[in-house]
Amino acid sequence: MAEIRIKNVAKQFGAFTALHSVDMTIRDREFMVLLGASGCGKTTLLRIIAGLETPSQGEVWIGDRRVDKLPPRERGIAMVFQNYAVFPHLTVFENIAFGLRMAKLPQSEVDRRVKRTAELMHIEQLLKRYSGQLSGGQRQRVAVARALAMEPDVILMDEPLSNLDALLRLEMRAELKGVLAESKTTTIYVTHDQVEAMSLADRISVMNGGYIVQSADPVEVYRNPAARFVGSFIGNPPMNFLPATRAGTNQWTVAGRVVPGPNAPRDRIEFAIRPEDMRLGEDGIPATVRVVEPLGAHTLVTTDVDGSMLRALVDSDLSVAPGDHLSLVPQPDRVRWFDPETMEAVR
Incomplete structure (x- = not known):
C-alpha cells in the first residue's frame, strides 16, 4: 500500500514561507496533480516528499512508514524531472537499467524489468540506440521507463512534459495516464498547465501562496471552485x-x-x-x-x-x-x- 499522508508540513527559506501547514492525503494508486502558478509551493512540496528538501515542520508518511527523516533512496520512490536527466553516452537499455544495476539486482531481473517497461512506453525498438540520438519525446519516454523499472511505491513527476511541443505533450499525456494506471503506482504530478491537470488527474490540488486552496476531482474543481482564485486560475x-x-x-x-x-x-x-x-x-x-x-x-x-x-x-x-x-x-x-x-x- 502506498498511501501518502502529509501532516502539518511547512517550509521556510529564511524569512520566506514557501509552505503553510499543509495537510493532505494521496490515496493508494491515485494520480494526484499539484497545480498552480510558479512560486505557489508545489515543487517544494514534491521535493519534501522526495527527500530533496527537509520540512521546517510536519511529517510525511508513505504507507505505514514515516519517511521525512529517511534519505531519498529508502523511501520507495522514483522521480521524473523536467529536463529528462538521461545519460546521452548510454544506450536506452543501459539508461533504464541504471538504477537496477545500482540496486545490484541479478541480470535476469534487470533484463525482465527493462523489457517490460520499454514495452509499456513503446520504446522497445530503441533499446540499442544511444539516448543522445533520440528526440525529446523519446528521451522523456526513457526517463519514465527508468523510473517505472524500479517498481517504486510512489512516482513523482515535476513538469515532465513542459519541454515538449504541443502535439508531443498530447501524445505523452494519453500514454502516461494509461501506463501509470497499468503499473498501479501512486503518482504525484506537478504542473502549471491546467489542461494536463484536468486530463491526467484523479484529483487536483490547486495551490496558491503555499496553501492548498482546493483538492477535488477535475470536474468538481472546474464546476464548483471553492475560492475565487480557483475559478480565475482554472479555465481558458x-x-x-x-x-x-x-x-x-x-x-x-x-x-x-x-x-x-x-x-x-x-x-x-x-x-x-x-x-x-x-x-x-x-x-x-x-x-x-x-x-x-x-x-x-x-x-x-x-x-x-x-x-x-x-x-x-x-x-x-x-x-x-x-x-x-x-x-x-x-x-x-x-x-x-x-x-x-x-x-x-x-x-
Whole structure:
C-alpha cells in the first residue's frame, strides 16, 4: 500500500514561507496533480516528499512508514524531472537499467524489468540506440521507463512534459495516464498547465501562496471552485466575475438585472459564470462587444458590462463585431457566487 499522508508540513527559506501547514492525503494508486502558478509551493512540496528538501515542520508518511527523516533512496520512490536527466553516452537499455544495476539486482531481473517497461512506453525498438540520438519525446519516454523499472511505491513527476511541443505533450499525456494506471503506482504530478491537470488527474490540488486552496476531482474543481482564485486560475478563458448587490431575500442585482442567488451575510458579493455557460437571448445581461477572437468551432467575445469585462463563447457562425450590443443570458445552474472579502465560495 502506498498511501501518502502529509501532516502539518511547512517550509521556510529564511524569512520566506514557501509552505503553510499543509495537510493532505494521496490515496493508494491515485494520480494526484499539484497545480498552480510558479512560486505557489508545489515543487517544494514534491521535493519534501522526495527527500530533496527537509520540512521546517510536519511529517510525511508513505504507507505505514514515516519517511521525512529517511534519505531519498529508502523511501520507495522514483522521480521524473523536467529536463529528462538521461545519460546521452548510454544506450536506452543501459539508461533504464541504471538504477537496477545500482540496486545490484541479478541480470535476469534487470533484463525482465527493462523489457517490460520499454514495452509499456513503446520504446522497445530503441533499446540499442544511444539516448543522445533520440528526440525529446523519446528521451522523456526513457526517463519514465527508468523510473517505472524500479517498481517504486510512489512516482513523482515535476513538469515532465513542459519541454515538449504541443502535439508531443498530447501524445505523452494519453500514454502516461494509461501506463501509470497499468503499473498501479501512486503518482504525484506537478504542473502549471491546467489542461494536463484536468486530463491526467484523479484529483487536483490547486495551490496558491503555499496553501492548498482546493483538492477535488477535475470536474468538481472546474464546476464548483471553492475560492475565487480557483475559478480565475482554472479555465481558458477563465471565469467571469461581476459585482452583485442585494435586491432582497435571495435576490441580487447584477448589471441592472435581478437574479436569484444565495442568502449571503453581506450586501455585496460577486456573481461568477464561465464563458461557455452563457447564451444569446432576451432579457439577459446587456453587453457591448470590445474584442472578437475566432477559435475555430467557437468565437470568444470580450464585452464591456458597466465597466467590467465579460467573456462569452459563442457559435462561430454568429456574425459579431466590436461595437455590437448583445444580451447574454447565464445558464442558471452554472452561476457561482463568491465573497469579495474572504474570496471563498458562497453556497
